[in-house]
Amino acid sequence: MNVLLIYPEFPDAIWNFRHALKFIGKKAYSPPLGLLTVAAMLPKSWELRLVDINITRLTDDDLAWANYAFISAMSVQWESAHQSITRCKASGIKIVAGGPLFMCDYGQYEEIDHFVLNEAELTLAPFLADLERGCAKRFYRSPEFADLSKTPIPLWELVDLNSYASMNIQLSRGCPYNCEFCNLTTLFGRIPRTKGVKQIIDELNYIYSLGWNGSVFCVDDNFMSNKRYIKSEMLPALIGWRKGKPGITFYTEVSINLADDQQLLQMMAEAGFNQVFVGIETLDDESLDKCGKKQNKNRDLVENVKHIQRAGLQVMAGFIVGFDTDAPDIFRRQIDFIQQSGIIMANIAVLQAPPGTRLYARLEKEGRLNGNTLFDFLNGTTNILPKMNMVALQEGYKSIIRHVYATDHYYERVKTFFREYKQPKIKTSLRLKHFVILCRSFYYLGIIGKERFYFWNLLCWAYFRNPKLIPLSVELAIKGHHFNKVVELHVT
Numbered sequence: 001m002n003v004l005l006i007y008p009e010f011p012d013a014i015w016n017f018r019h020a021l022k023f024i025g026k027k028a029y030s031p032p033l034g035l036l037t038v039a040a041m042l043p044k045s046w047e048l049r050l051v052d053i054n055i056t057r058l059t060d061d062d063l064a065w066a067n068y069a070f071i072s073a074m075s076v077q078w079e080s081a082h083q084s085i086t087r088c089k090a091s092g093i094k095i096v097a098g099g100p101l102f103m104c105d106y107g108q109y110e111e112i113d114h115f116v117l118n119e120a121e122l123t124l125a126p127f128l129a130d131l132e133r134g135c136a137k138r139f140y141r142s143p144e145f146a147d148l149s150k151t152p153i154p155l156w157e158l159v160d161l162n163s164y165a166s167m168n169i170q171l172s173r174g175c176p177y178n179c180e181f182c183n184l185t186t187l188f189g190r191i192p193r194t195k196g197v198k199q200i201i202d203e204l205n206y207i208y209s210l211g212w213n214g215s216v217f218c219v220d221d222n223f224m225s226n227k228r229y230i231k232s233e234m235l236p237a238l239i240g241w242r243k244g245k246p247g248i249t250f251y252t253e254v255s256i257n258l259a260d261d262q263q264l265l266q267m268m269a270e271a272g273f274n275q276v277f278v279g280i281e282t283l284d285d286e287s288l289d290k291c292g293k294k295q296n297k298n299r300d301l302v303e304n305v306k307h308i309q310r311a312g313l314q315v316m317a318g319f320i321v322g323f324d325t326d327a328p329d330i331f332r333r334q335i336d337f338i339q340q341s342g343i344i345m346a347n348i349a350v351l352q353a354p355p356g357t358r359l360y361a362r363l364e365k366e367g368r369l370n371g372n373t374l375f376d377f378l379n380g381t382t383n384i385l386p387k388m389n390m391v392a393l394q395e396g397y398k399s400i401i402r403h404v405y406a407t408d409h410y411y412e413r414v415k416t417f418f419r420e421y422k423q424p425k426i427k428t429s430l431r432l433k434h435f436v437i438l439c440r441s442f443y444y445l446g447i448i449g450k451e452r453f454y455f456w457n458l459l460c461w462a463y464f465r466n467p468k469l470i471p472l473s474v475e476l477a478i479k480g481h482h483f484n485k486v487v488e489l490h491v492t
Contacts, residue, residue: 001046004066004093005039005158007032008073008080009053012486013377014401015347017165019482023440025433026165028054030217033168034099035072036154038120043128050158053080063091072099075354076377085111096127100187104355106139115139119173119188121146145189148173149196153203156210166215169203171195171234175221177255178358179279180291181320184221186356192225197237204241213247223252223276224264231264238271251275257295259304265311269424276308277316283333287323291359305341309417312424317343321397322351324387331396335403342417344476345483348400350380350393359384378490398491405483411454414476415461423468434471441474445481 010016017029032052039048049065051058069088073081081101088095089111097109098116106115114136116123122142130136151170161167172195173188204216224230242248250273258264258276268276280301281293288297305315319334338346353360353369363369368385378401380394403409445455455477462469 001043002065002067003042003046003048004062004069004088005032005035005048005050006058006069006071006084006088007035007050007052007054008071008077008084010077011079011377012490013076014345014405014483014486017479017482019485020478021165023444023478023481024165024437027056027163028052029164030166030168031156031159031161031164032072033154033170033219034120035070036156036158037151038070038072038098038124039155039158040152041120041124048155048158052159053084055160055163058084058087060091063087063093066091066093068094068096070096070098072097073101074099075101075104077101078105085109098123100183103187104183113138118142119146121148121150145174145191145193148193149199151195151199153206156207161207161210161212166217167207167212168217168219169200169207170219171200171223172220172225174225176225177222177293177295179281179293180359180362181351181353181357183354183357188221192222194226194229194234197233200234201237201241208245208248213245214249216248216250218250218252220252223254224258227261227264231267235264235267235271239267242272248272249274251277253277253279255295256280256299256301256304259307262311265308265313269312273313274424275314275316277318278305278308280305280317280337281320282323282326282330283337284323284325284327284330286325290325291323302337302341305343306420309342309420310422312422314417314421315341315343316345317341317347319346319348319400320351321348321400322382322384322386322388322393326388328388328392328396331400334400338400338404339409339413339416342413342420344414344417344479346400346404348397348404349377350382350397351384351386352382353384378486379492401487401491405480405487407451407454407480407484410480410483411451411458411477414458414473414480417476418462418465418469418473423466423472437478438474441478445477449481451477451481451484 012018021027051062071081071084078101085095094113096114096116097112098120102115103117114127115138116127118141122144123140127136127140172192174190174192175184176190176192178185178190254276256278282288285297308315321330353363363384370383370385372381372383380397386393446452458473458477459470462473
């Protein structure tokens with residue numbers, strides 16, 4: 001059996017750093033962890049070939065070679081997924097699909113032969129057994145949640161690690177919160193499930209043995225979902241494992257109440273975490289209350305962010321506009337907050353109602369869904385009928401993006417961040433690639449770039465403040481170039 005594993009292309013976006021990759025000599029940000037994990041569960045006798053369309057093209061030779069195509073995707077990959085499915089169907093290849101895109105919207109994909117939904121640890125084996133018997137069904141689902149101790153090490157041999165800026169691991173699934181707009185609890189439940197310490201260390205050792213010595217993204221829905229376990233077992237193990245591995249750093253997703261636990265902050269910094277993504281969403285307590293994100297209520301969010309930064313963790317954050325209670329001043333409030341807090345990467349979105357969420361059910365009952373399932377996120381399309389005028393909502397949304405990623409505002413925000421940031425004591429190893437990145441940034445940003453004045457101003461400012469900030473200053477300038485390019489190309 002020849003099986004083609006296809007990972008569709010991501011659209012250009014704030015969060016994928018496409019325009020920054022040329023500086024570091026990489027083709028995509030991170031590999032398809034889910035598909036690589038599924039690959040490790042397939043029969044050893046099968047021939048496997050993975051095509052990550054973010055890295056390379058799906059060729060006619062690939063299609064001619066394959067008997068089956070396995071496709072996994074997130075919702076934002078819908079356009080490339082459609083194209084891949086069409087080509088597979090035209091080539092006569094049987095298609096097996098799974099992942100969040102198909103969980104939420106399988107009715108849109110009549111061409112798919114088999115849907116292996118929910119968690120592959122539970123649904124893939126029955127599909128494979130039926131396939132061997134020649135009686136495979138179209139749908140495989142499970143109401144249960146998987147025991148992650150049975151999840152195998154991803155089949156990393158299928159990808160070229162050097163093509164990616166970061167590697168991925170997953171420590172846990174599930175989130176204890178129940179935000180109305182989020183489908184994570186639908187996909188993975190509210191009770192956190194964790195891998196064992198040995199399991200994680202084995203995964204890290206395997207990646208490291210293949211030559212990886214860089215950034216690792218812990219893709220957990222909420223790294224803090226089982227805080228007792230993380231503090232007592234996982235972080236001490238990571239601290240021990242990182243000794244003698246100066247290039248390894250971690251980043252992950254957390255909730256804002258990380259700011260309440262100084263011990264956890266210190267342990268994460270010691271373990272090599274240098275970035276966290278936080279769902280801020282909105283500054284309006286009424287909106288937070290109605291959407292169920294009560295952990296963000298009654299807080300000095302600016303101070304919370306700065307407290308995390310002082311621990312040595314750069315805060316990236318998500319924001320949403322379009323809640324029912326949003327007032328006309330919400331756009332200015334978001335802008336002011338982002339600038340004052342020094343959040344470098346702010347991922348702003350118009351409220352969506354993914355199928356399977358409490359929000360979708362409520363708005364369906366209210367007759368406030370417009371039937372749109374294909375989103376252009378950078379232009380503020382949505383599947384809901386907001387209470388705010390739609391034109392005002394979309395223009396306000398775009399105004400936030402244009403403002404915070406304007407070159408002058410961005411570089412000023414970097415300085416705001418540095419004023420609070422306490423650089424962690426993470427050992428790094430200088431290599432030839434770092435010199436190459438520095439030379440590229442000097443040329444593209446400091447000589448021919450429109451941002452050259454701001455670039456050199458930041459480097460001089462950082463040098464006199466703390467010379468050790470120069471490498472991070474260059475990194476953030478590269479990210480700023482990407483953000484500005486995305487806005488320039490797509491925010492119309």
